Amino acid sequence: MRIGAHVDSVDPIAEAAARGADLVQFFLADPQGWKAPPAREDAEAIKDAEVDVYIHSPYVINLASLNNRIRIPSRKLLTQHAKAAAAIGAKGVIVHGGHVRDGEDIAVGFDNWRKFFAQAADQGGFDVPILVENTAGGEHACARRLDNIARLWDAIGEFEPGFCLDTCHAWAGGLEFPDVVDAIMAITGRIDLVHANDSRDDFDSGRDRHANIGAGKIDAEELAEVIKRTGAPALVETPGGAEEHSADIARLRELTA
Template sequence: MLIGSHVAVAGGLVKSGLGEAVEAGAEIIQLFAGNPRSWAQRAPDPAGDEAFRAACAELELPVVVHAAHLINLGSPSELVLTRSLAALDSTFQRAAAIGAEAVVVHAGSLVARGRRTAVLAGLHDLVAPIVDRAAPGVRLLIEPTSGAGEAIASTIDSSIQYMLALDDERIGLCLDTCHLHAAGEDMTDPAAIARAVDKITAALGPDRIGLIHVNDSRDPIGSHRDRHESIGLGTIGLAAPKALLSTPGLQGVPLLVETPTHARDVTLLKDLRTTFCIA
């Protein structure tokens, strides 16, 4: 099970992103392709992208791109929806340019009540063309959110419903321990985590969980607040990472931290891996 972290790339993909990755001892990294809170696209830099791609290939370092937070595949606004689809398409293009193997995007929000059935019914037709255009080897991963507002997918059950609506075996899930905890799922009970994985596998088939964000939470279970904490220092504790490492259905799924202390938490997960990983 590869263990890695999100990295900042504001200072340059190679200088900043890879520098942070090496410092943290990451075996897989995640990055934003541009400003996560803006629709504006990053200026093209083919030479920089190729240098980063080559360096990651030499280091045998897998890369995941996280799409912008503004993307909302459930928005009632035609403008937001149009921009969201264009941004996701662009993110796939950038992922291919830098040699990334996956794009992570938040499941989105209904914004207003009473829209769930219609939004789920239209998901496949919205997303399938983008996946069709994606470069071979770049997988789309849907990340359920913390359940705030009118989240489309947050719990295990609503995430399964979302994936069934997408109806595309090429698309996987990116689970986040803080998000699931905030949505009301028990991340402190290894048996509950194992049951959740079994439930996903039974409903969607094997190998649909492509990545796990391992983050502790500042807030209690069911809070619907997405506030990450360093592993072991929040309200989840060490039970979740220990269970993730020892759950048979998750062997081979990379674990990636998005915490305030990347290097510390990568080291902690690696130490736990030596004891709890069954592979």
Template sequence: MLKIGSHISFKSPNYLIDSISESIENNANTMMIYLGPPQSTKRVDPSKFKIEEYQKKYQSVIKPEDIIIHAPYIINLANRNKSTFAKEFLISEIKKMNLIGAKYLVLHPGAKLDQNLEWTLDHLAKNIKDILEKTTNVSIILETMAGKGSEIGKTLEELKILIDKIDSDRIGICLDTCHLWDGGYDIKNDFESNEGKCFITQLEKMDLLKKVKVIHLNDSKNELGSHKDRHANIGQGFIGLKALRNFANHSRFKNIPIILETPYIENKSPYKEEIKLIKGE
């Protein structure tokens, strides 16, 4: 069975209960939340999360390990000046995840700012290793990026370097289809072929397939290689429904949580209909 859901709001007063209820209404069996505002590190006490009520009512419907947590966008472990705060925050975030039973923390790798790439990758890897050493039971999942500005993670090669430096079973990759497309990976025409240059073959050759733990499924408003990172609704962008459906249903991605992050349409959630589209219903 396809494991598919979407980004869902997580807010007062009912937190997990409302998030799970909305996901169930969308016919989802997984979901992704931020434990607070995506652009802020402000957090409420986890006693307000309604964890016990979730465990009693909904744990069998959407399991704790299928609740994906996304770190705030403003966290930059690659920044030499602010990484101490970022580490402390993520350690605290993971401890909140432990209370829920969530297993995957999706993280934007950050930006190198005025630092050279080699130093930045070393610095970033060290910070992630420090976080892993001070936490348990949660894996940090590095997201593929579109390549805006000085973003880290715009290529599979950069993520491979980071993963090798960190050298942990608790490090993985989140493949974002919009980011991959905008970053120059043609997952529409060269997703899988016999030419040895397709996307799946690249993952295999780099020994990265086993590290794929989460997928963000988004269409793109821009042409291949634009480096702009603008999500489109499923089937409404340059990637298209057929390619996205093939991606989501590929046998090598079986049982990997697939999360939709597409825009609302006239202030209404598109996720129930888009989940149907991907399932082919």
């Protein structure tokens, strides 16, 4: 099993080495901003590295939004990130499932997702896989509860998106362990990546606060069972830097051996 971490974007390959990581995830631009990612001078070095690379898209993206001022820039920004990710040989771009606001029809949110993928397909598709990530909170979220994940896949499944399972989000979102894996696979047919995070908060809290492996509320053995069942590479998005991530990676390797 390949295990890694979310790292700083300045020198991701060096960050991987400092953690003994098999894969890394990082941002290509400000995660809270709308600017397109700049070209990277180290693109060829990243491509040639033995470390697998994943890109996390900015948090501001909300493809489900009914607000044109959010949805349309979201489409543009994710498309830009997919192109930039392809330029460095990334294996995928992760994007959160998004949400609608209180009082809005979530069915329109799912249709907005479908329109995004349909438009991209008409233009030749994406340069890298788009991995939809489950989210922790919100009663109007498109990818928190299993029923809404199923509705989302009914809308976009024909375009063969990938899926990223975040264990903290699943726990906080009220998805039962370890059966969450079978439930997600029954809906999507795939799990391409795991964000292997413990949770600082209780089950079904709706709170997205990550903890280091074994330091939170998720039983370590159950967390390991979830990761093993996916058969997918995993990375930690846990507090701390190289030292803490190295310990988390070592713990996961021990638990999943």
